[in-house]
Amino acid sequence: MGALSHLRVLDLSRVLAGPWSGQILADLGAEVIKVERPGSGDDTRAWGPPFLKDAYGENTSEAAYYLSANRNKRSVTIDFTQPEGQRLVRELAAKSDILIENFKVGGLAAYGLDYESLRAINPRLIYCSITGFGQTGPYAKRAGYDFMIQGLGGLMSLTGRPEGEAGAGPVKVGVALTDILTGLYSTVAILAALAHRDHDGGGQHIDMALLDVQVACLANQAMNYLTTGTPPRRLGNAHPNIVPYQDFPTADGDFILTVGNDGQFRKFAEVAGQPHWADDPRFATNKQRVANRAELIPLIRQATVFKTTAEWVAQLETAGVPCGPINDLAQMFQDPQVKARGLAIEIPHPLAGSVPQVASPIRLSETPVEYRHAPPLLGEHTDAVLTEVLGLGAEEVSRLRGAGVL
Numbered sequence: 001m002g003a004l005s006h007l008r009v010l011d012l013s014r015v016l017a018g019p020w021s022g023q024i025l026a027d028l029g030a031e032v033i034k035v036e037r038p039g040s041g042d043d044t045r046a047w048g049p050p051f052l053k054d055a056y057g058e059n060t061s062e063a064a065y066y067l068s069a070n071r072n073k074r075s076v077t078i079d080f081t082q083p084e085g086q087r088l089v090r091e092l093a094a095k096s097d098i099l100i101e102n103f104k105v106g107g108l109a110a111y112g113l114d115y116e117s118l119r120a121i122n123p124r125l126i127y128c129s130i131t132g133f134g135q136t137g138p139y140a141k142r143a144g145y146d147f148m149i150q151g152l153g154g155l156m157s158l159t160g161r162p163e164g165e166a167g168a169g170p171v172k173v174g175v176a177l178t179d180i181l182t183g184l185y186s187t188v189a190i191l192a193a194l195a196h197r198d199h200d201g202g203g204q205h206i207d208m209a210l211l212d213v214q215v216a217c218l219a220n221q222a223m224n225y226l227t228t229g230t231p232p233r234r235l236g237n238a239h240p241n242i243v244p245y246q247d248f249p250t251a252d253g254d255f256i257l258t259v260g261n262d263g264q265f266r267k268f269a270e271v272a273g274q275p276h277w278a279d280d281p282r283f284a285t286n287k288q289r290v291a292n293r294a295e296l297i298p299l300i301r302q303a304t305v306f307k308t309t310a311e312w313v314a315q316l317e318t319a320g321v322p323c324g325p326i327n328d329l330a331q332m333f334q335d336p337q338v339k340a341r342g343l344a345i346e347i348p349h350p351l352a353g354s355v356p357q358v359a360s361p362i363r364l365s366e367t368p369v370e371y372r373h374a375p376p377l378l379g380e381h382t383d384a385v386l387t388e389v390l391g392l393g394a395e396e397v398s399r400l401r402g403a404g405v406l
Contacts, residue, residue: 002029003367007194008389010035010092011073012101012113014042016146016176017210018130019069020183021190022100026072027360027369033096033385034070034376035089038077038406041378042066052352060351067375069183071347071357074381077406084405086111091390093118093125098190102130105140115205125203126193128186134209144210146176153178153214158221160234168234182213243289243296244268247326248304255309257300258322262286267319272303349374382406 007030011022019034019042026032036042048063076092079085090112093099099118101108108114115127129135132144150156150172160171189206197203215222221232224240232240237256239245244265247254259265262285266278277283277299282292289296304312309325316323327335333344342359349355360369386392386406400406 001367002370003364005029007031007097008095009033009098009100010096012099012103013130014102015044016069016179017182017186018100018102020180021128021186022073023069023071024183024187024360025098025190027362029367029370032073033092034073034075035092036075036077036378038079038379038404041075041077042070044069045378052349052355054352062351062375067355067357070375072372073376074385075376075379076382076385077379079405080111080113082405084400084403086113088386088390088405089113090118090121094122095389096122096125097194098126098128100128100130100186104143105131105135119203123202124197126190126197126206127203128190128206128208130182130186130208132210134212135207146179146210147172149178149210149214153211154218155214158232158234161236162234165236170234178210178214181217182208182210185213238293241290242286243293244300248301250304250307250309250312252308254326255312256324256326260322264321265289268316268321271315271319271321272300274299274303345371347371347374350377379406
């Protein structure tokens with residue numbers, strides 16, 4: 001039994017931040033009921049190619065994007081713009097512990113599915129709202145998407161080549177990182193609310209905003225600004241506070257060097273055949289290396305091109321200096337550590353035989369993550385959920401389907 005197998009989650013969210021949180025809870029054992037629009041469902045179902053392929057190599061209806069964030073859930077199609085659909089969702093909410101939604105501020109109130117309405121029928125409900133800008137403030141009514149928030153929230157001002165270099169300019173992160181981080185923070189907030197409910201007995205409303213999360217996750221860069229009043233600038237792959245901590249060219253490509261302290265720098269200098277670097281007053285301490293970055297980095301780049309990436313990695317690992325290659329995803333999934341940790345898995349799938357998935361990184365000794373079933377087909381579990389959870393008979397389910405509610 002999973003750690004959260006005693007909980008039921010009603011997932012009214014779509015795209016990524018909310019579904020990501022729902023998938024984490026589902027991986028940990030919670031029953032997650034994903035409520036989708038009849039006929040179309042979660043937007044990401046159509047966000048392809050690529051699509052999952054069947055045994056004959058033909059595309060199925062399941063987009064890879066959707067498959068990334070919805071395993072272990074049950075899909076129910078309900079049109080809650082109709083009164084009977086609203087009634088069904090309210091009845092499901094009355095029997096749930098957690099609700100996740102990412103509609104615009106006030107968007108669910110018109111259907112009687114806002115927090116205040118549902119708290120009246122289920123005071124123990126933990127209701128997590130995920131929006132671009134939160135429930136308050138001058139931007140509250142605006143739609144917010146990851147890419148836009150990466151720009152507005154400062155991340156893109158820090159990401160990309162330095163000014164003056166070829167290709168300089170702001171660059172977004174290669175995955176929807178703000179959405180992912182918001183899903184993670186939402187999960188933390190939900191678990192905190194559950195802990196509070198265990199003591200107090202009551203549920204609560206969680207107000208999560210992509211912008212809040214993005215600003216919070218600027219971490220040391222935000223503090224670099226707040227303590228100096230000077231906005232950090234783009235440094236490409238370099239680190240604002242540590243040197244050397246970036247990519248360097250090799251005889252056959254590039255590698256990452258991450259020197260975290262002065263002892264590691266001395267070891268690196270020895271492997272590089274330049275032990276005097278560690279005694280040079282310009283480079284002996286990290287503070288001095290940061291101050292003299294422009295002098296040190298070219299010297300290192302001149303040295304690293306004489307060995308291959310594999311040679312650098314092998315020699316520096318032996319010396320205890322953190323480093324590594326720059327893998328594409330094909331290389332990454334073939335990495336022996338990734339394979340040893342079982343980070344690529346397969347789950348049975350009704351259309352394709354099986355579907356590849358990225359394993360959860362959560363490792364619990366007593367209540368491990370379980371992969372119970374693949375991301376569901378649209379409406380795959382409508383009949384089962386309405387029968388098992390709400391006790392509806394087959395005739396009633398058939399009537400609701402005929403009326404276009406399901």
